[in-house]
Amino acid sequence: MDVSCAFPTALHSPDHIALAERLGYHRAWVYDTPQQSPDVWMTLALAAERTDRIGLGPGVLVPSLRHPMVNAAATATLAALAPGRVAVAFGTGFTGRRAMGYGAIRWSFMESYIRAYRALLRGETVEWEGALMRMLHPGGHAPDRPVDVPILVGALGPKGNRVARELGDGLFATLQPPDFMTEHRWVAYLEWGTVLGENEDEDSEHARLAAGPGWALSFHGAYEFGGPEAVRALPGGEEWLEVVESAPPGRRHLAVHSGHCVELNAADEAAWRAGGNGTLRDVTLSGTPGDIRRRLDDYRSRGVTEIVFQPCGPDIAGELERFRDVASP
Structure with a gap:
């Protein structure tokens, strides 16, 4: 490969x-x-x-x-x-x-x-x-x-x-x-x-910065392909949606995709802090x-x-x- x-x-x-x-x-x-x-x-x-x-x-x-x-x-x-x-x-x-x-x-x-x-x-x-x-x-x-x-x-x-x-x-x-x-x-x-690292936790600062943007795609993708209900099924999903839905409907795509594949945006940070990071190994490599x-x-x-x-x-x-x-x- x-x-x-x-x-x-x-x-x-x-x-x-x-x-x-x-x-x-x-x-x-x-x-x-x-x-x-x-x-x-x-x-x-x-x-x-x-x-x-x-x-x-x-x-x-x-x-x-x-x-x-x-x-x-x-x-x-x-x-x-x-x-x-x-x-x-x-x-x-x-x-x-x-x-x-x-x-x-x-x-x-x-x-x-x-x-x-x-x-x-x-x-x-x-x-x-x-x-x-x-x-x-x-x-x-x-x-x-x-x-x-x-x-x-x-x-x-x-x-x-x-x-x-x-x-x-x-x-x-x-x-x-x-x-x-x-x-x-x-x-x-x-x-x-x-x-x-062998004993590194999923919520380490290194994990958040290096793998967090990829982990956030699980929320971005769930929202775009499955809607709010698909996001609610994710750990930290309610907290993520609270941030996104605070924006006017016509601007929510800007809140979703800000920082996409580069850094965590405000909604991603909220989900990470709420324990969503527990899925890091499942949704990223x-x-x-x-x-x-x-x-x-x-x-x-x-x-x-x-x-x-x-x-x-x-x-x-x-x-x-x-x-x-x-x-x-």
Whole structure:
């Protein structure tokens, strides 16, 4: 199983990707979350200039954020800067849409988008929004077509799995491992967490800073996919909801997604203090080195071929090193 990393795109992400390369990580994925992050393509271009080996890619692109020609041109640019190292993942939009108050895009739109995007990279003429277009880049403006990069599709259910099987080269999964992972030859699975000391408690300050943002996703995801009742079923859920529901209904998505994948927001802090942290080992890849290795073995047996670890907290270098030592001893 390949060991990769991911970053909630930040100004220092290119340096962290260069560090990940030195530590031996297989690939670095960065998030397409414009409401809280620098531009994903600019970040990847800077990382390409600072690295020689590590794979690079956006994980995941949300189609509604850009015209397919824009993503095709950006992909071609990155492929020229980092030949043979680029992969691209697409998703329907969790943080990339819900943090702006939108729902996920339809799978029918995703399917049409990926078909157009792939055809553009092949150099074909495609119809999009009623107009015919193709990549017209002359020499020196982009690599010659076709531009061949693997595409992963973020899918949790049967509709997404069909699109991934028909149009993708693999699966990009997170939150809940889908049963159909074994149907794909390449499965990248995104996880958050931290390596805990043998006697370290789940409510330690290190655990809160390094694994807390990943733990908070259990609340964010429960709220977005199951509503308030799903949150109430979680330890600390009432306290979390009290903070979120103090905001006007039209602004609650801002309270939910503030700090998403980076730090605990006010609602997350309330749930953590109320004892919600007791689920840390259940909802994140956190535990002693032995605990984590057992979880990784389980993922491997279920079809994961690439574990993708997102470090959090003030010591990104230390988190990358500790996870590398556990996952690739």
